[in-house]
Amino acid sequence: MKLGLIGGGYWGKNLIREFNNCGILHTICDINEESIKKYNINYPNVNTTTKFDDILKNNEITSVCIALPAEMHYLFAKNSLQAGKDVYVEKPITLNIKEAEELIKIAKENNKILMVGHLLHYHPCVDKIKEIINLGKIGNIKSITANRLSLGIFRTQENVLWSFAPHDISVILSLLNNELPSSVISNGISILTNGIEDTVNSILKYSDKYVNINVSWLSPNKEQRMTIIGETGMLIFDDTLKENKLKLIPEYCLNENGTPIAIKGNEQSINLESNISPLLNECKHFVSCCENRLEPITNGEEGLRVLKVLESLTKSLKEKKEISLKKMNYFAHETAIIDSGSEIGEGTKVWHYSHICKGAKIGKNCNIGQNVFIAGGAVLGDNCKVQNNVSIYAGVEAEDYVFFGPSCVLTNDINPRCMHSKNGEYLKTVIKRGVTLGANCTIVCGNTIGEHALIGAGAVITKNVEANSVMVGNPAKEIKKIDEFGNYN
Numbered sequence: 141m142k143l144g145l146i147g148g149g150y151w152g153k154n155l156i157r158e159f160n161n162c163g164i165l166h167t168i169c170d171i172n173e174e175s176i177k178k179y180n181i182n183y184p185n186v187n188t189t190t191k192f193d194d195i196l197k198n199n200e201i202t203s204v205c206i207a208l209p210a211e212m213h214y215l216f217a218k219n220s221l222q223a224g225k226d227v228y229v230e231k232p233i234t235l236n237i238k239e240a241e242e243l244i245k246i247a248k249e250n251n252k253i254l255m256v257g258h259l260l261h262y263h264p265c266v267d268k269i270k271e272i273i274n275l276g277k278i279g280n281i282k283s284i285t286a287n288r289l290s291l292g293i294f295r296t297q298e299n300v301l302w303s304f305a306p307h308d309i310s311v312i313l314s315l316l317n318n319e320l321p322s323s324v325i326s327n328g329i330s331i332l333t334n335g336i337e338d339t340v341n342s343i344l345k346y347s348d349k350y351v352n353i354n355v356s357w358l359s360p361n362k363e364q365r366m367t368i369i370g371e372t373g374m375l376i377f378d379d380t381l382k383e384n385k386l387k388l389i390p391e392y393c394l395n396e397n398g399t400p401i402a403i404k405g406n407e408q409s410i411n412l413e414s415n416i417s418p419l420l421n422e423c424k425h426f427v428s429c430c431e432n433r434l435e436p437i438t439n440g441e442e443g444l445r446v447l448k449v450l451e452s453l454t455k456s457l458k459e460k461k462e463i464s465l466k467k468m469n470y471f472a473h474e475t476a477i478i479d480s481g482s483e484i485g486e487g488t489k490v491w492h493y494s495h496i497c498k499g500a501k502i503g504k505n506c507n508i509g510q511n512v513f514i515a516g517g518a519v520l521g522d523n524c525k526v527q528n529n530v531s532i533y534a535g536v537e538a539e540d541y542v543f544f545g546p547s548c549v550l551t552n553d554i555n556p557r558c559m560h561s562k563n564g565e566y567l568k569t570v571i572k573r574g575v576t577l578g579a580n581c582t583i584v585c586g587n588t589i590g591e592h593a594l595i596g597a598g599a600v601i602t603k604n605v606e607a608n609s610v611m612v613g614n615p616a617k618e619i620k621k622i623d624e625f626g627n628y629n
Contacts, residue, residue, distance in 0.1 A: 543577060
């Protein structure tokens with residue numbers, strides 16, 4: 141195995157040192173001729189070049205390390221894979237999900253190794269953390285907090301989230317069985333460079349876990365700490381300490397007559413079996429994967445998961461709202477607002493300027509028209525059709541195949557008052573299977589509309605409606621019967 145390394149700058153010089161220690165460094169490529177001169181002196185047995193093609197065309201070189209700025213990762217990794225080289229690329233894998241997916245595909249098609257430089261995975265403390273968790277010593281993970289703070293290095297092309305957070309996100313996802321969060325939310329501030337956040341606070345939400353990641357390059361006090369809270373115990377990993385970096389708290393709380401009482405002073409320092417530097421460990425792992433054709437711990441798919449979280453956090457940062465990561469099996473127009481925590485069935489379509497609130501439940505194959513509001517607590521069955529300008533509030537429960545005509549009105553409070561809240565205690569309205577609500581009709585809350593009933597345009601429903609009834613007027617009265625196919629009796 142012989143390796144060509146591209147980019148001998150700030151972090152590249154460290155990779156050059158460790159890959160040379162592994163005995164595989166063949167060629168260093170850097171466009172800075174002054175750097176090349178220094179490398180010729182420090183590594184006299186290693187070839188140097190300023191041309192990337194020299195590495196691609198050299199058949200002796202079987203693998204490539206890419207230590208370039210993030211915006212260059214995709215192109216150089218793609219060219220290296222297509223040239224038949226195994227690839228180690230620094231974090232993040234790319235700046236674009238589609239590009240990352242393409243690199244993974246190319247690597248698989250060419251049977252090549254693709255590894256991402258998520259360094260923290262190769263820290264001896266992280267290995268021990270995984271072992272302790274797998275042994276059940278702290279119980280199921282309930283919360284993780286990661287702080288990565290320092291003064292500098294300031295970037296002008298990427299914010300601190302992309303610079304500092306990938307390593308923590310990578311490890312956190314692995315500790316949570318590689319499960320993506322259901323949603324994320326991120327806030328930050330730009331002080332030094334407009335549009336480049338210097339301090340960012342992020343939350344990853346799971347159904348039964350809570351993750352908080354805080355990063356800043358404007359902190360005078362350096363901090364690299366991860367706290368993992370389980371059901372019964374805690375782990376504290378502080379990478380700024382020279383020794384005793386990892387501590388276990390086997391028990392942190394007692395329950396006395398229903399009152400939780402903190403247990404203090406029972407920290408245990410964890411002895412590590414290895415003191416190898418994380419970077420050398422990472423480089424050795426890449427060598428082993430290439431030589432034995434093994435899948436890296438931080439392979440392309442792992443890099444893609446981290447990238448999905450980073451992109452979602454960035455979107456939250458820019459749009460100042462919570463972003464869902466759930467795989468969408470429904471269509472939502474770009475102007476629609478879909479709150480995290482809403483449930484939307486497969487095949488449903490949500491159109492222009494509509495808002496689906498947290499807690500709303502919409503079934504399969506529904507069609508939600510323009511400017512529709514569906515509140516949390518509202519329930520729609522399968523195959524419902526909601527026309528434009530309809531508001532459906534908490535307490536409304538519609539079964540399958542209900543038609544909501546344009547601008548029809550549904551209520552949930554029989555005597556509303558602005559001054560006095562009902563505290564969520566609203567009356568229920570039940571709309572049975574196959575009901576049609578005509579344009580501009582009003583359904584007073586607390587009533588049930590029977591199966592296949594048809595409510596005429598502008599009608600006001602003030603009482604229960606029997607199945608198959610045709611209702612018109614104010615207050616509405618039955619004028620005839622109708623079957624489920626629309627035939628009048």
